[in-house]
């Protein structure tokens with residue numbers, strides 16, 4: 001049984017962090033309590049203390065076989081970290097993006113026009129590709145997230161939160177094996193925070209009409225002549241970048257277009 005005082009301390013800690021969520025002004029920039037990423041990281045650290053070897057086994061990379069879609073706000077931080085990677089790592093990321101996901105890029109735009117059935121179908125297709133071909137997030141290199149410090153919100157939170165689906169239903173925000181582990185090995189009074197308020201704050205910070213896409217499409221939209229372009233574009237024209245890639249087969253990747 002989880003000690004009552006430890007439980008109370010944990011809840012108080014969650015609440016203190018939660019109180020700052022609505023005051024967060026940025027993600028991945030200030031590194032303090034105004035930084036939504038920092039608040040999620042604090043929750044994860046807080047939960048890991050009393051639960052010891054928590055739900056997620058250190059070194060588990062299975063999450064990276066379920067590609068998240070990210071907002072332009074998250075992409076800003078992620079791309080800043082990508083640009084710091086050595087050229088060889090950047091090439092690996094680009095190569096995988098086009099080799100593994102090139103044929104799917106046209107369906108990776110999540111918003112604002114995308115509909116929910118389309119999003120679900122894309123997630124399912126990506127999951128199939130991961131299962132059958134082992135194609136994971138292009139940023140996972142040598143079983144490590146190459147942009148760990150700048151990874152998107154779901155990647156930081158997954159495995160340590162609950163999520164509210166509606167007023168009545170709360171489910172663990174984690175993979176099925178971790179859910180089973182939670183059910184089988186942790187006491188019924190295990191306390192996990194709700195992810196919803198963090199996701200909601202991200203949407204608020206993003207503002208209206210956000211650019212949303214799966215990670216490979218963001219990467220593809222920043223490829224120029226076989227390299228990552230120096231400048232970030234938080235509003236890329238996905239719709240024209242993708243047909244251009246499909247039409248030429250390799251133009252974004254930088255090889256000569258076919259006759």
Ligand code: SF4
Nearest residue numbers: 056060062063159175
């Ligand atoms: S949520 Fe599941 S897949 Fe993700 S790190 Fe934890 S155990 Fe691994």
Ligand code: SF4
Nearest residue numbers: 064137139140145155
């Ligand atoms: S951004 Fe990093 S943590 Fe997230 S799915 Fe990709 S490799 Fe995994």
